[in-house]
Amino acid sequence: MDGTVSMRCKHCGAPFEIDSLTSDSSYVTCTSCGTSQTRIDAKNYLEEMMGQVKSWISKAIPTGVNISNADNIDAVARHNIFSNSVRPAIETEMTEYRFGFLSLLSNQLIMMPHRTNTSFKSAHQSANAFEFNAKAKSVAPLAVDAGSMELMQVADKVSLAYAMMINNMKQLAENKPGRYSIMATNFNEASDSLKGLKNYDVVRQRLEALSQVAKGVAFLEEGNVIESRAALQAGLDMMDAAKQATMSSMEFGSTYLSVDQEASITKVLLGIAEAALHDPTIDPLKVLDIFKRVMDSATVMYKASGPEWGGMFKSVTRYNEIFASISEIFASRSGKGGVYITSGQGGALIPFWSVDLKYSFTTGALFAKKSVEVHETLLVPASFVTDASSLNNPRQSVTDIFATKQGGFFDSLKGSEKSISESGEIGNMVKTIAQNSVGSRNVIAPVSTKSEAEAFILRYLKQCTADVNKLKLIKPTVDKLIYVPCEITDSGVSIPSLGKMAPKTVGRMDLIKNLLI
Numbered sequence: 001m002d003g004t005v006s007m008r009c010k011h012c013g014a015p016f017e018i019d020s021l022t023s024d025s026s027y028v029t030c031t032s033c034g035t036s037q038t039r040i041d042a043k044n045y046l047e048e049m050m051g052q053v054k055s056w057i058s059k060a061i062p063t064g065v066n067i068s069n070a071d072n073i074d075a076v077a078r079h080n081i082f083s084n085s086v087r088p089a090i091e092t093e094m095t096e097y098r099f100g101f102l103s104l105l106s107n108q109l110i111m112m113p114h115r116t117n118t119s120f121k122s123a124h125q126s127a128n129a130f131e132f133n134a135k136a137k138s139v140a141p142l143a144v145d146a147g148s149m150e151l152m153q154v155a156d157k158v159s160l161a162y163a164m165m166i167n168n169m170k171q172l173a174e175n176k177p178g179r180y181s182i183m184a185t186n187f188n189e190a191s192d193s194l195k196g197l198k199n200y201d202v203v204r205q206r207l208e209a210l211s212q213v214a215k216g217v218a219f220l221e222e223g224n225v226i227e228s229r230a231a232l233q234a235g236l237d238m239m240d241a242a243k244q245a246t247m248s249s250m251e252f253g254s255t256y257l258s259v260d261q262e263a264s265i266t267k268v269l270l271g272i273a274e275a276a277l278h279d280p281t282i283d284p285l286k287v288l289d290i291f292k293r294v295m296d297s298a299t300v301m302y303k304a305s306g307p308e309w310g311g312m313f314k315s316v317t318r319y320n321e322i323f324a325s326i327s328e329i330f331a332s333r334s335g336k337g338g339v340y341i342t343s344g345q346g347g348a349l350i351p352f353w354s355v356d357l358k359y360s361f362t363t364g365a366l367f368a369k370k371s372v373e374v375h376e377t378l379l380v381p382a383s384f385v386t387d388a389s390s391l392n393n394p395r396q397s398v399t400d401i402f403a404t405k406q407g408g409f410f411d412s413l414k415g416s417e418k419s420i421s422e423s424g425e426i427g428n429m430v431k432t433i434a435q436n437s438v439g440s441r442n443v444i445a446p447v448s449t450k451s452e453a454e455a456f457i458l459r460y461l462k463q464c465t466a467d468v469n470k471l472k473l474i475k476p477t478v479d480k481l482i483y484v485p486c487e488i489t490d491s492g493v494s495i496p497s498l499g500k501m502a503p504k505t506v507g508r509m510d511l512i513k514n515l516l517i
Contacts, residue, residue: 010045011035012167013127032189033126033167034182049127053134060089060139075144082142087151090139093132094155100124101162105203105255109168110183110210110262112269112319113217114292117172126170129163150198157197161190161207180218187211202245202252206259209238213266220273220284228284229273236270239263264320271327278334287330290445290517291323321449325351325481329443329517338435339483344497346485349438350506351382351446353453354430354479357401357461361470363417371472374419376401377427379498380453380460381506382446382481383515389505394460396504399426402464402471420470424501433482442488445515446481453478488516 007016007028014032029036061081073081100123107120136155143149164186171179171186191207194200212235219228243263246256276284331337341349357376362369379399384390390397401421448456457476465471486495493512495502 007039007042008046008049008130009033009035010037010041012163012170013045013049013125013130014163014167015130016042031182031185032164033170034176034178049131049134052131053138056089056135057138061085061142073142078142079144079148082139082144082148086139086142087148090136090151090155093135094151094158097124097129097132097159097162098154101158101165102252102255104162104165104169105206105252106258107169108258108261108265109165109172109187109206110213110217110265111172112265112291112323113180113221113288114175115319116175117169120169120173122166122169124162124166126163126166129159129166133159133163154197157193158200160193161203164190164193165207178218180214180221184211184214184218187214199251202242202249205238205242205245206255206262209235209242210262211235212238213262213269216266216273217269220269221288223283223285225273225276225284229270229277232266232270232273236263236266239266261320264324268320268323268327271324271331275327275330275334275336278336282330282334287326290326290515318449318452322447325446326517329438329445332436332438333440335437338437340433340480341436341438341483342429342485342497343432344429344485344495346487346494346496348442348444348486348488348493349483350444350486350493350495350512351481351483352379353382353448353450353457354433354482355380355453355457356477356479357457358473358475359421359471360473361417361420361468362472363470372417372419373473374421376419376421376423377430378423378457379426379482379484379503380456380478381503382448382453383444383512384456384505385448385452386512386515387505387508391456391459393463394456395463397506398457398460398503399423399498399501400503401501402468420468424499425497426501429484429497430482438483443483443517444493444512445517447515450478450481 008014009016009030009032012030012033012035014030016028017031026038027036028039028042062085104120104122108117111117133156136152136159140152140156143152168183168186171183187207188211191204191211194204194207197204212231216228216230216232216235219225219231239259239262243256243259246252246259272284272287276282276287328337328339332339355378357378358373359376360371360373362371378401381397384394384397387397395403401423403422454476457478461471461474461476465474484495484497486493492508493506495506
């Protein structure tokens with residue numbers, strides 16, 4: 001072990017940096033896990049850990065062999081000691097750590113601010129990996145041939161990177177201030193430790209990229225948009241290269257999806273930084289606060305929705321899609337691109353999922369009986385997930401086209417019905433959609449995904465077929481996210497262009513007041 005390090009963190013096992021060792025303070029803070037402790041506790045833990053290392057060494061090598069004088073031991077003798085005593089012990093333990101490291105790398109290693117991930121359960125504690133790293137360093141002088149040296153190099157570098165990443169996963173599990181600065185340090189340390197290691201360059205690229213991304217998030221949380229944008233752009237460029245390398249890697253190809261998710265998050269964060277950089281009126285901290293409110297509402301829904309919807313609300317990918325939609329709003333406001341907006345009056349915009357619906361129904365009796373096909377358009381408020389009652393009764397949270405028109409009795413007998421639904425002017429309104437800037441208008445943030453809208457509309461149609469037995473073939477397609485002009489007052493939201501077709505829950509300010517951008 002490096003002689004310059006005289007203390008170890010009693011919480012995670014990481015060695016303290018030189019600056020911590022030369023400080024006059026009675027307390028030291030670990031840069032790898034962020035915890036503080038007394039210098040005495042850190043020194044006591046070092047003695048405890050080195051005692052365990054020495055005990056392991058005494059069992060692994062023959063009695064009487066002094067590793068500190070390994071250079072004075074005959075090369076043949078060193079080779080035999082290593083092959084017969086050291087290698088079996090190192091390889092057995094190293095196999096566990098390499099598998100644990102690969103398992104960890106299959107997870108998403110960065111999250112949006114305010115977001116946590118408690119799903120990862122490591123097979124090892126960081127202290128275990130740091131201790132193994134100390135063991136590997138202690139017996140490395142016994143390695144003589146190229147194969148043995150390579151094994152010890154892998155044991156040293158992989159165990160150190162693994163320990164750092166275990167600490168980072170602990171940071172992701174708790175939403176604590178300053179965690180991204182800690183993660184940036186760990187990513188950087190882990191990346192540096194893997195330099196020159198055969199077959200691990202693809203992992204090193206990813207960790208180096210994530211170090212930049214974590215720095216960018218830390219800057220963003222501080223309100224330092226210029227530094228944040230630079231770090232996030234650098235991280236994204238590196239991430240794109242890491243994605244390509246991962247895709248062609250035999251050993252680490254299974255981690256591609258996680259790298260892709262990390263790249264998506266980086267793009268969202270970069271979008272926030274760029275929007276704030278080009279438009280000084282945009283406060284990145286406010287944007288992050290909006291994201292927090294979105295996540296908080298999803299957490300409430302997850303707890304209230306039960307197993308059928310719970311899996312969707314807990315999905316990591318849903319946040320990427322929602323954040324991308326919100327980023328588009330800010331980019332549009334700063335003049336970089338537009339969103340789909342319909343015609344209509346109102347000083348604010350409310351998001352809907354546009355649904356293209358084809359259905360058929362049977363009409364007529366006896367010889368007049370026939371099947372009629374109808375093409376309709378209906379809208380689903382993108383805020384439907386904020387109302388738990390809507391999940392059980394979806395008809396109150398859509399433009400319910402089957403609520404009023406069911407056809408006349410005599411028309412039904414004669415087979416002259418052309419439709420059993422009524423969408424009003426929705427179809428014509430949707431035809432007016434164009435990509436435009438949101439300008440200075442307030443916008444209600446979309447908090448649902450396309451797949452959630454698809455599941456919701458199927459639930460709506462299932463309810464309709466139970467109520468309207470004429471319905472037959474139903475083929476809904478969720479088209480796109482659109483924004484409809486509306487008016488927001490203290491009493492609620494009104495959408496003049498929808499009239500009586502406006503969903504019952506869409507005007508409830510108690511559901512959407514925290515979603516205004």
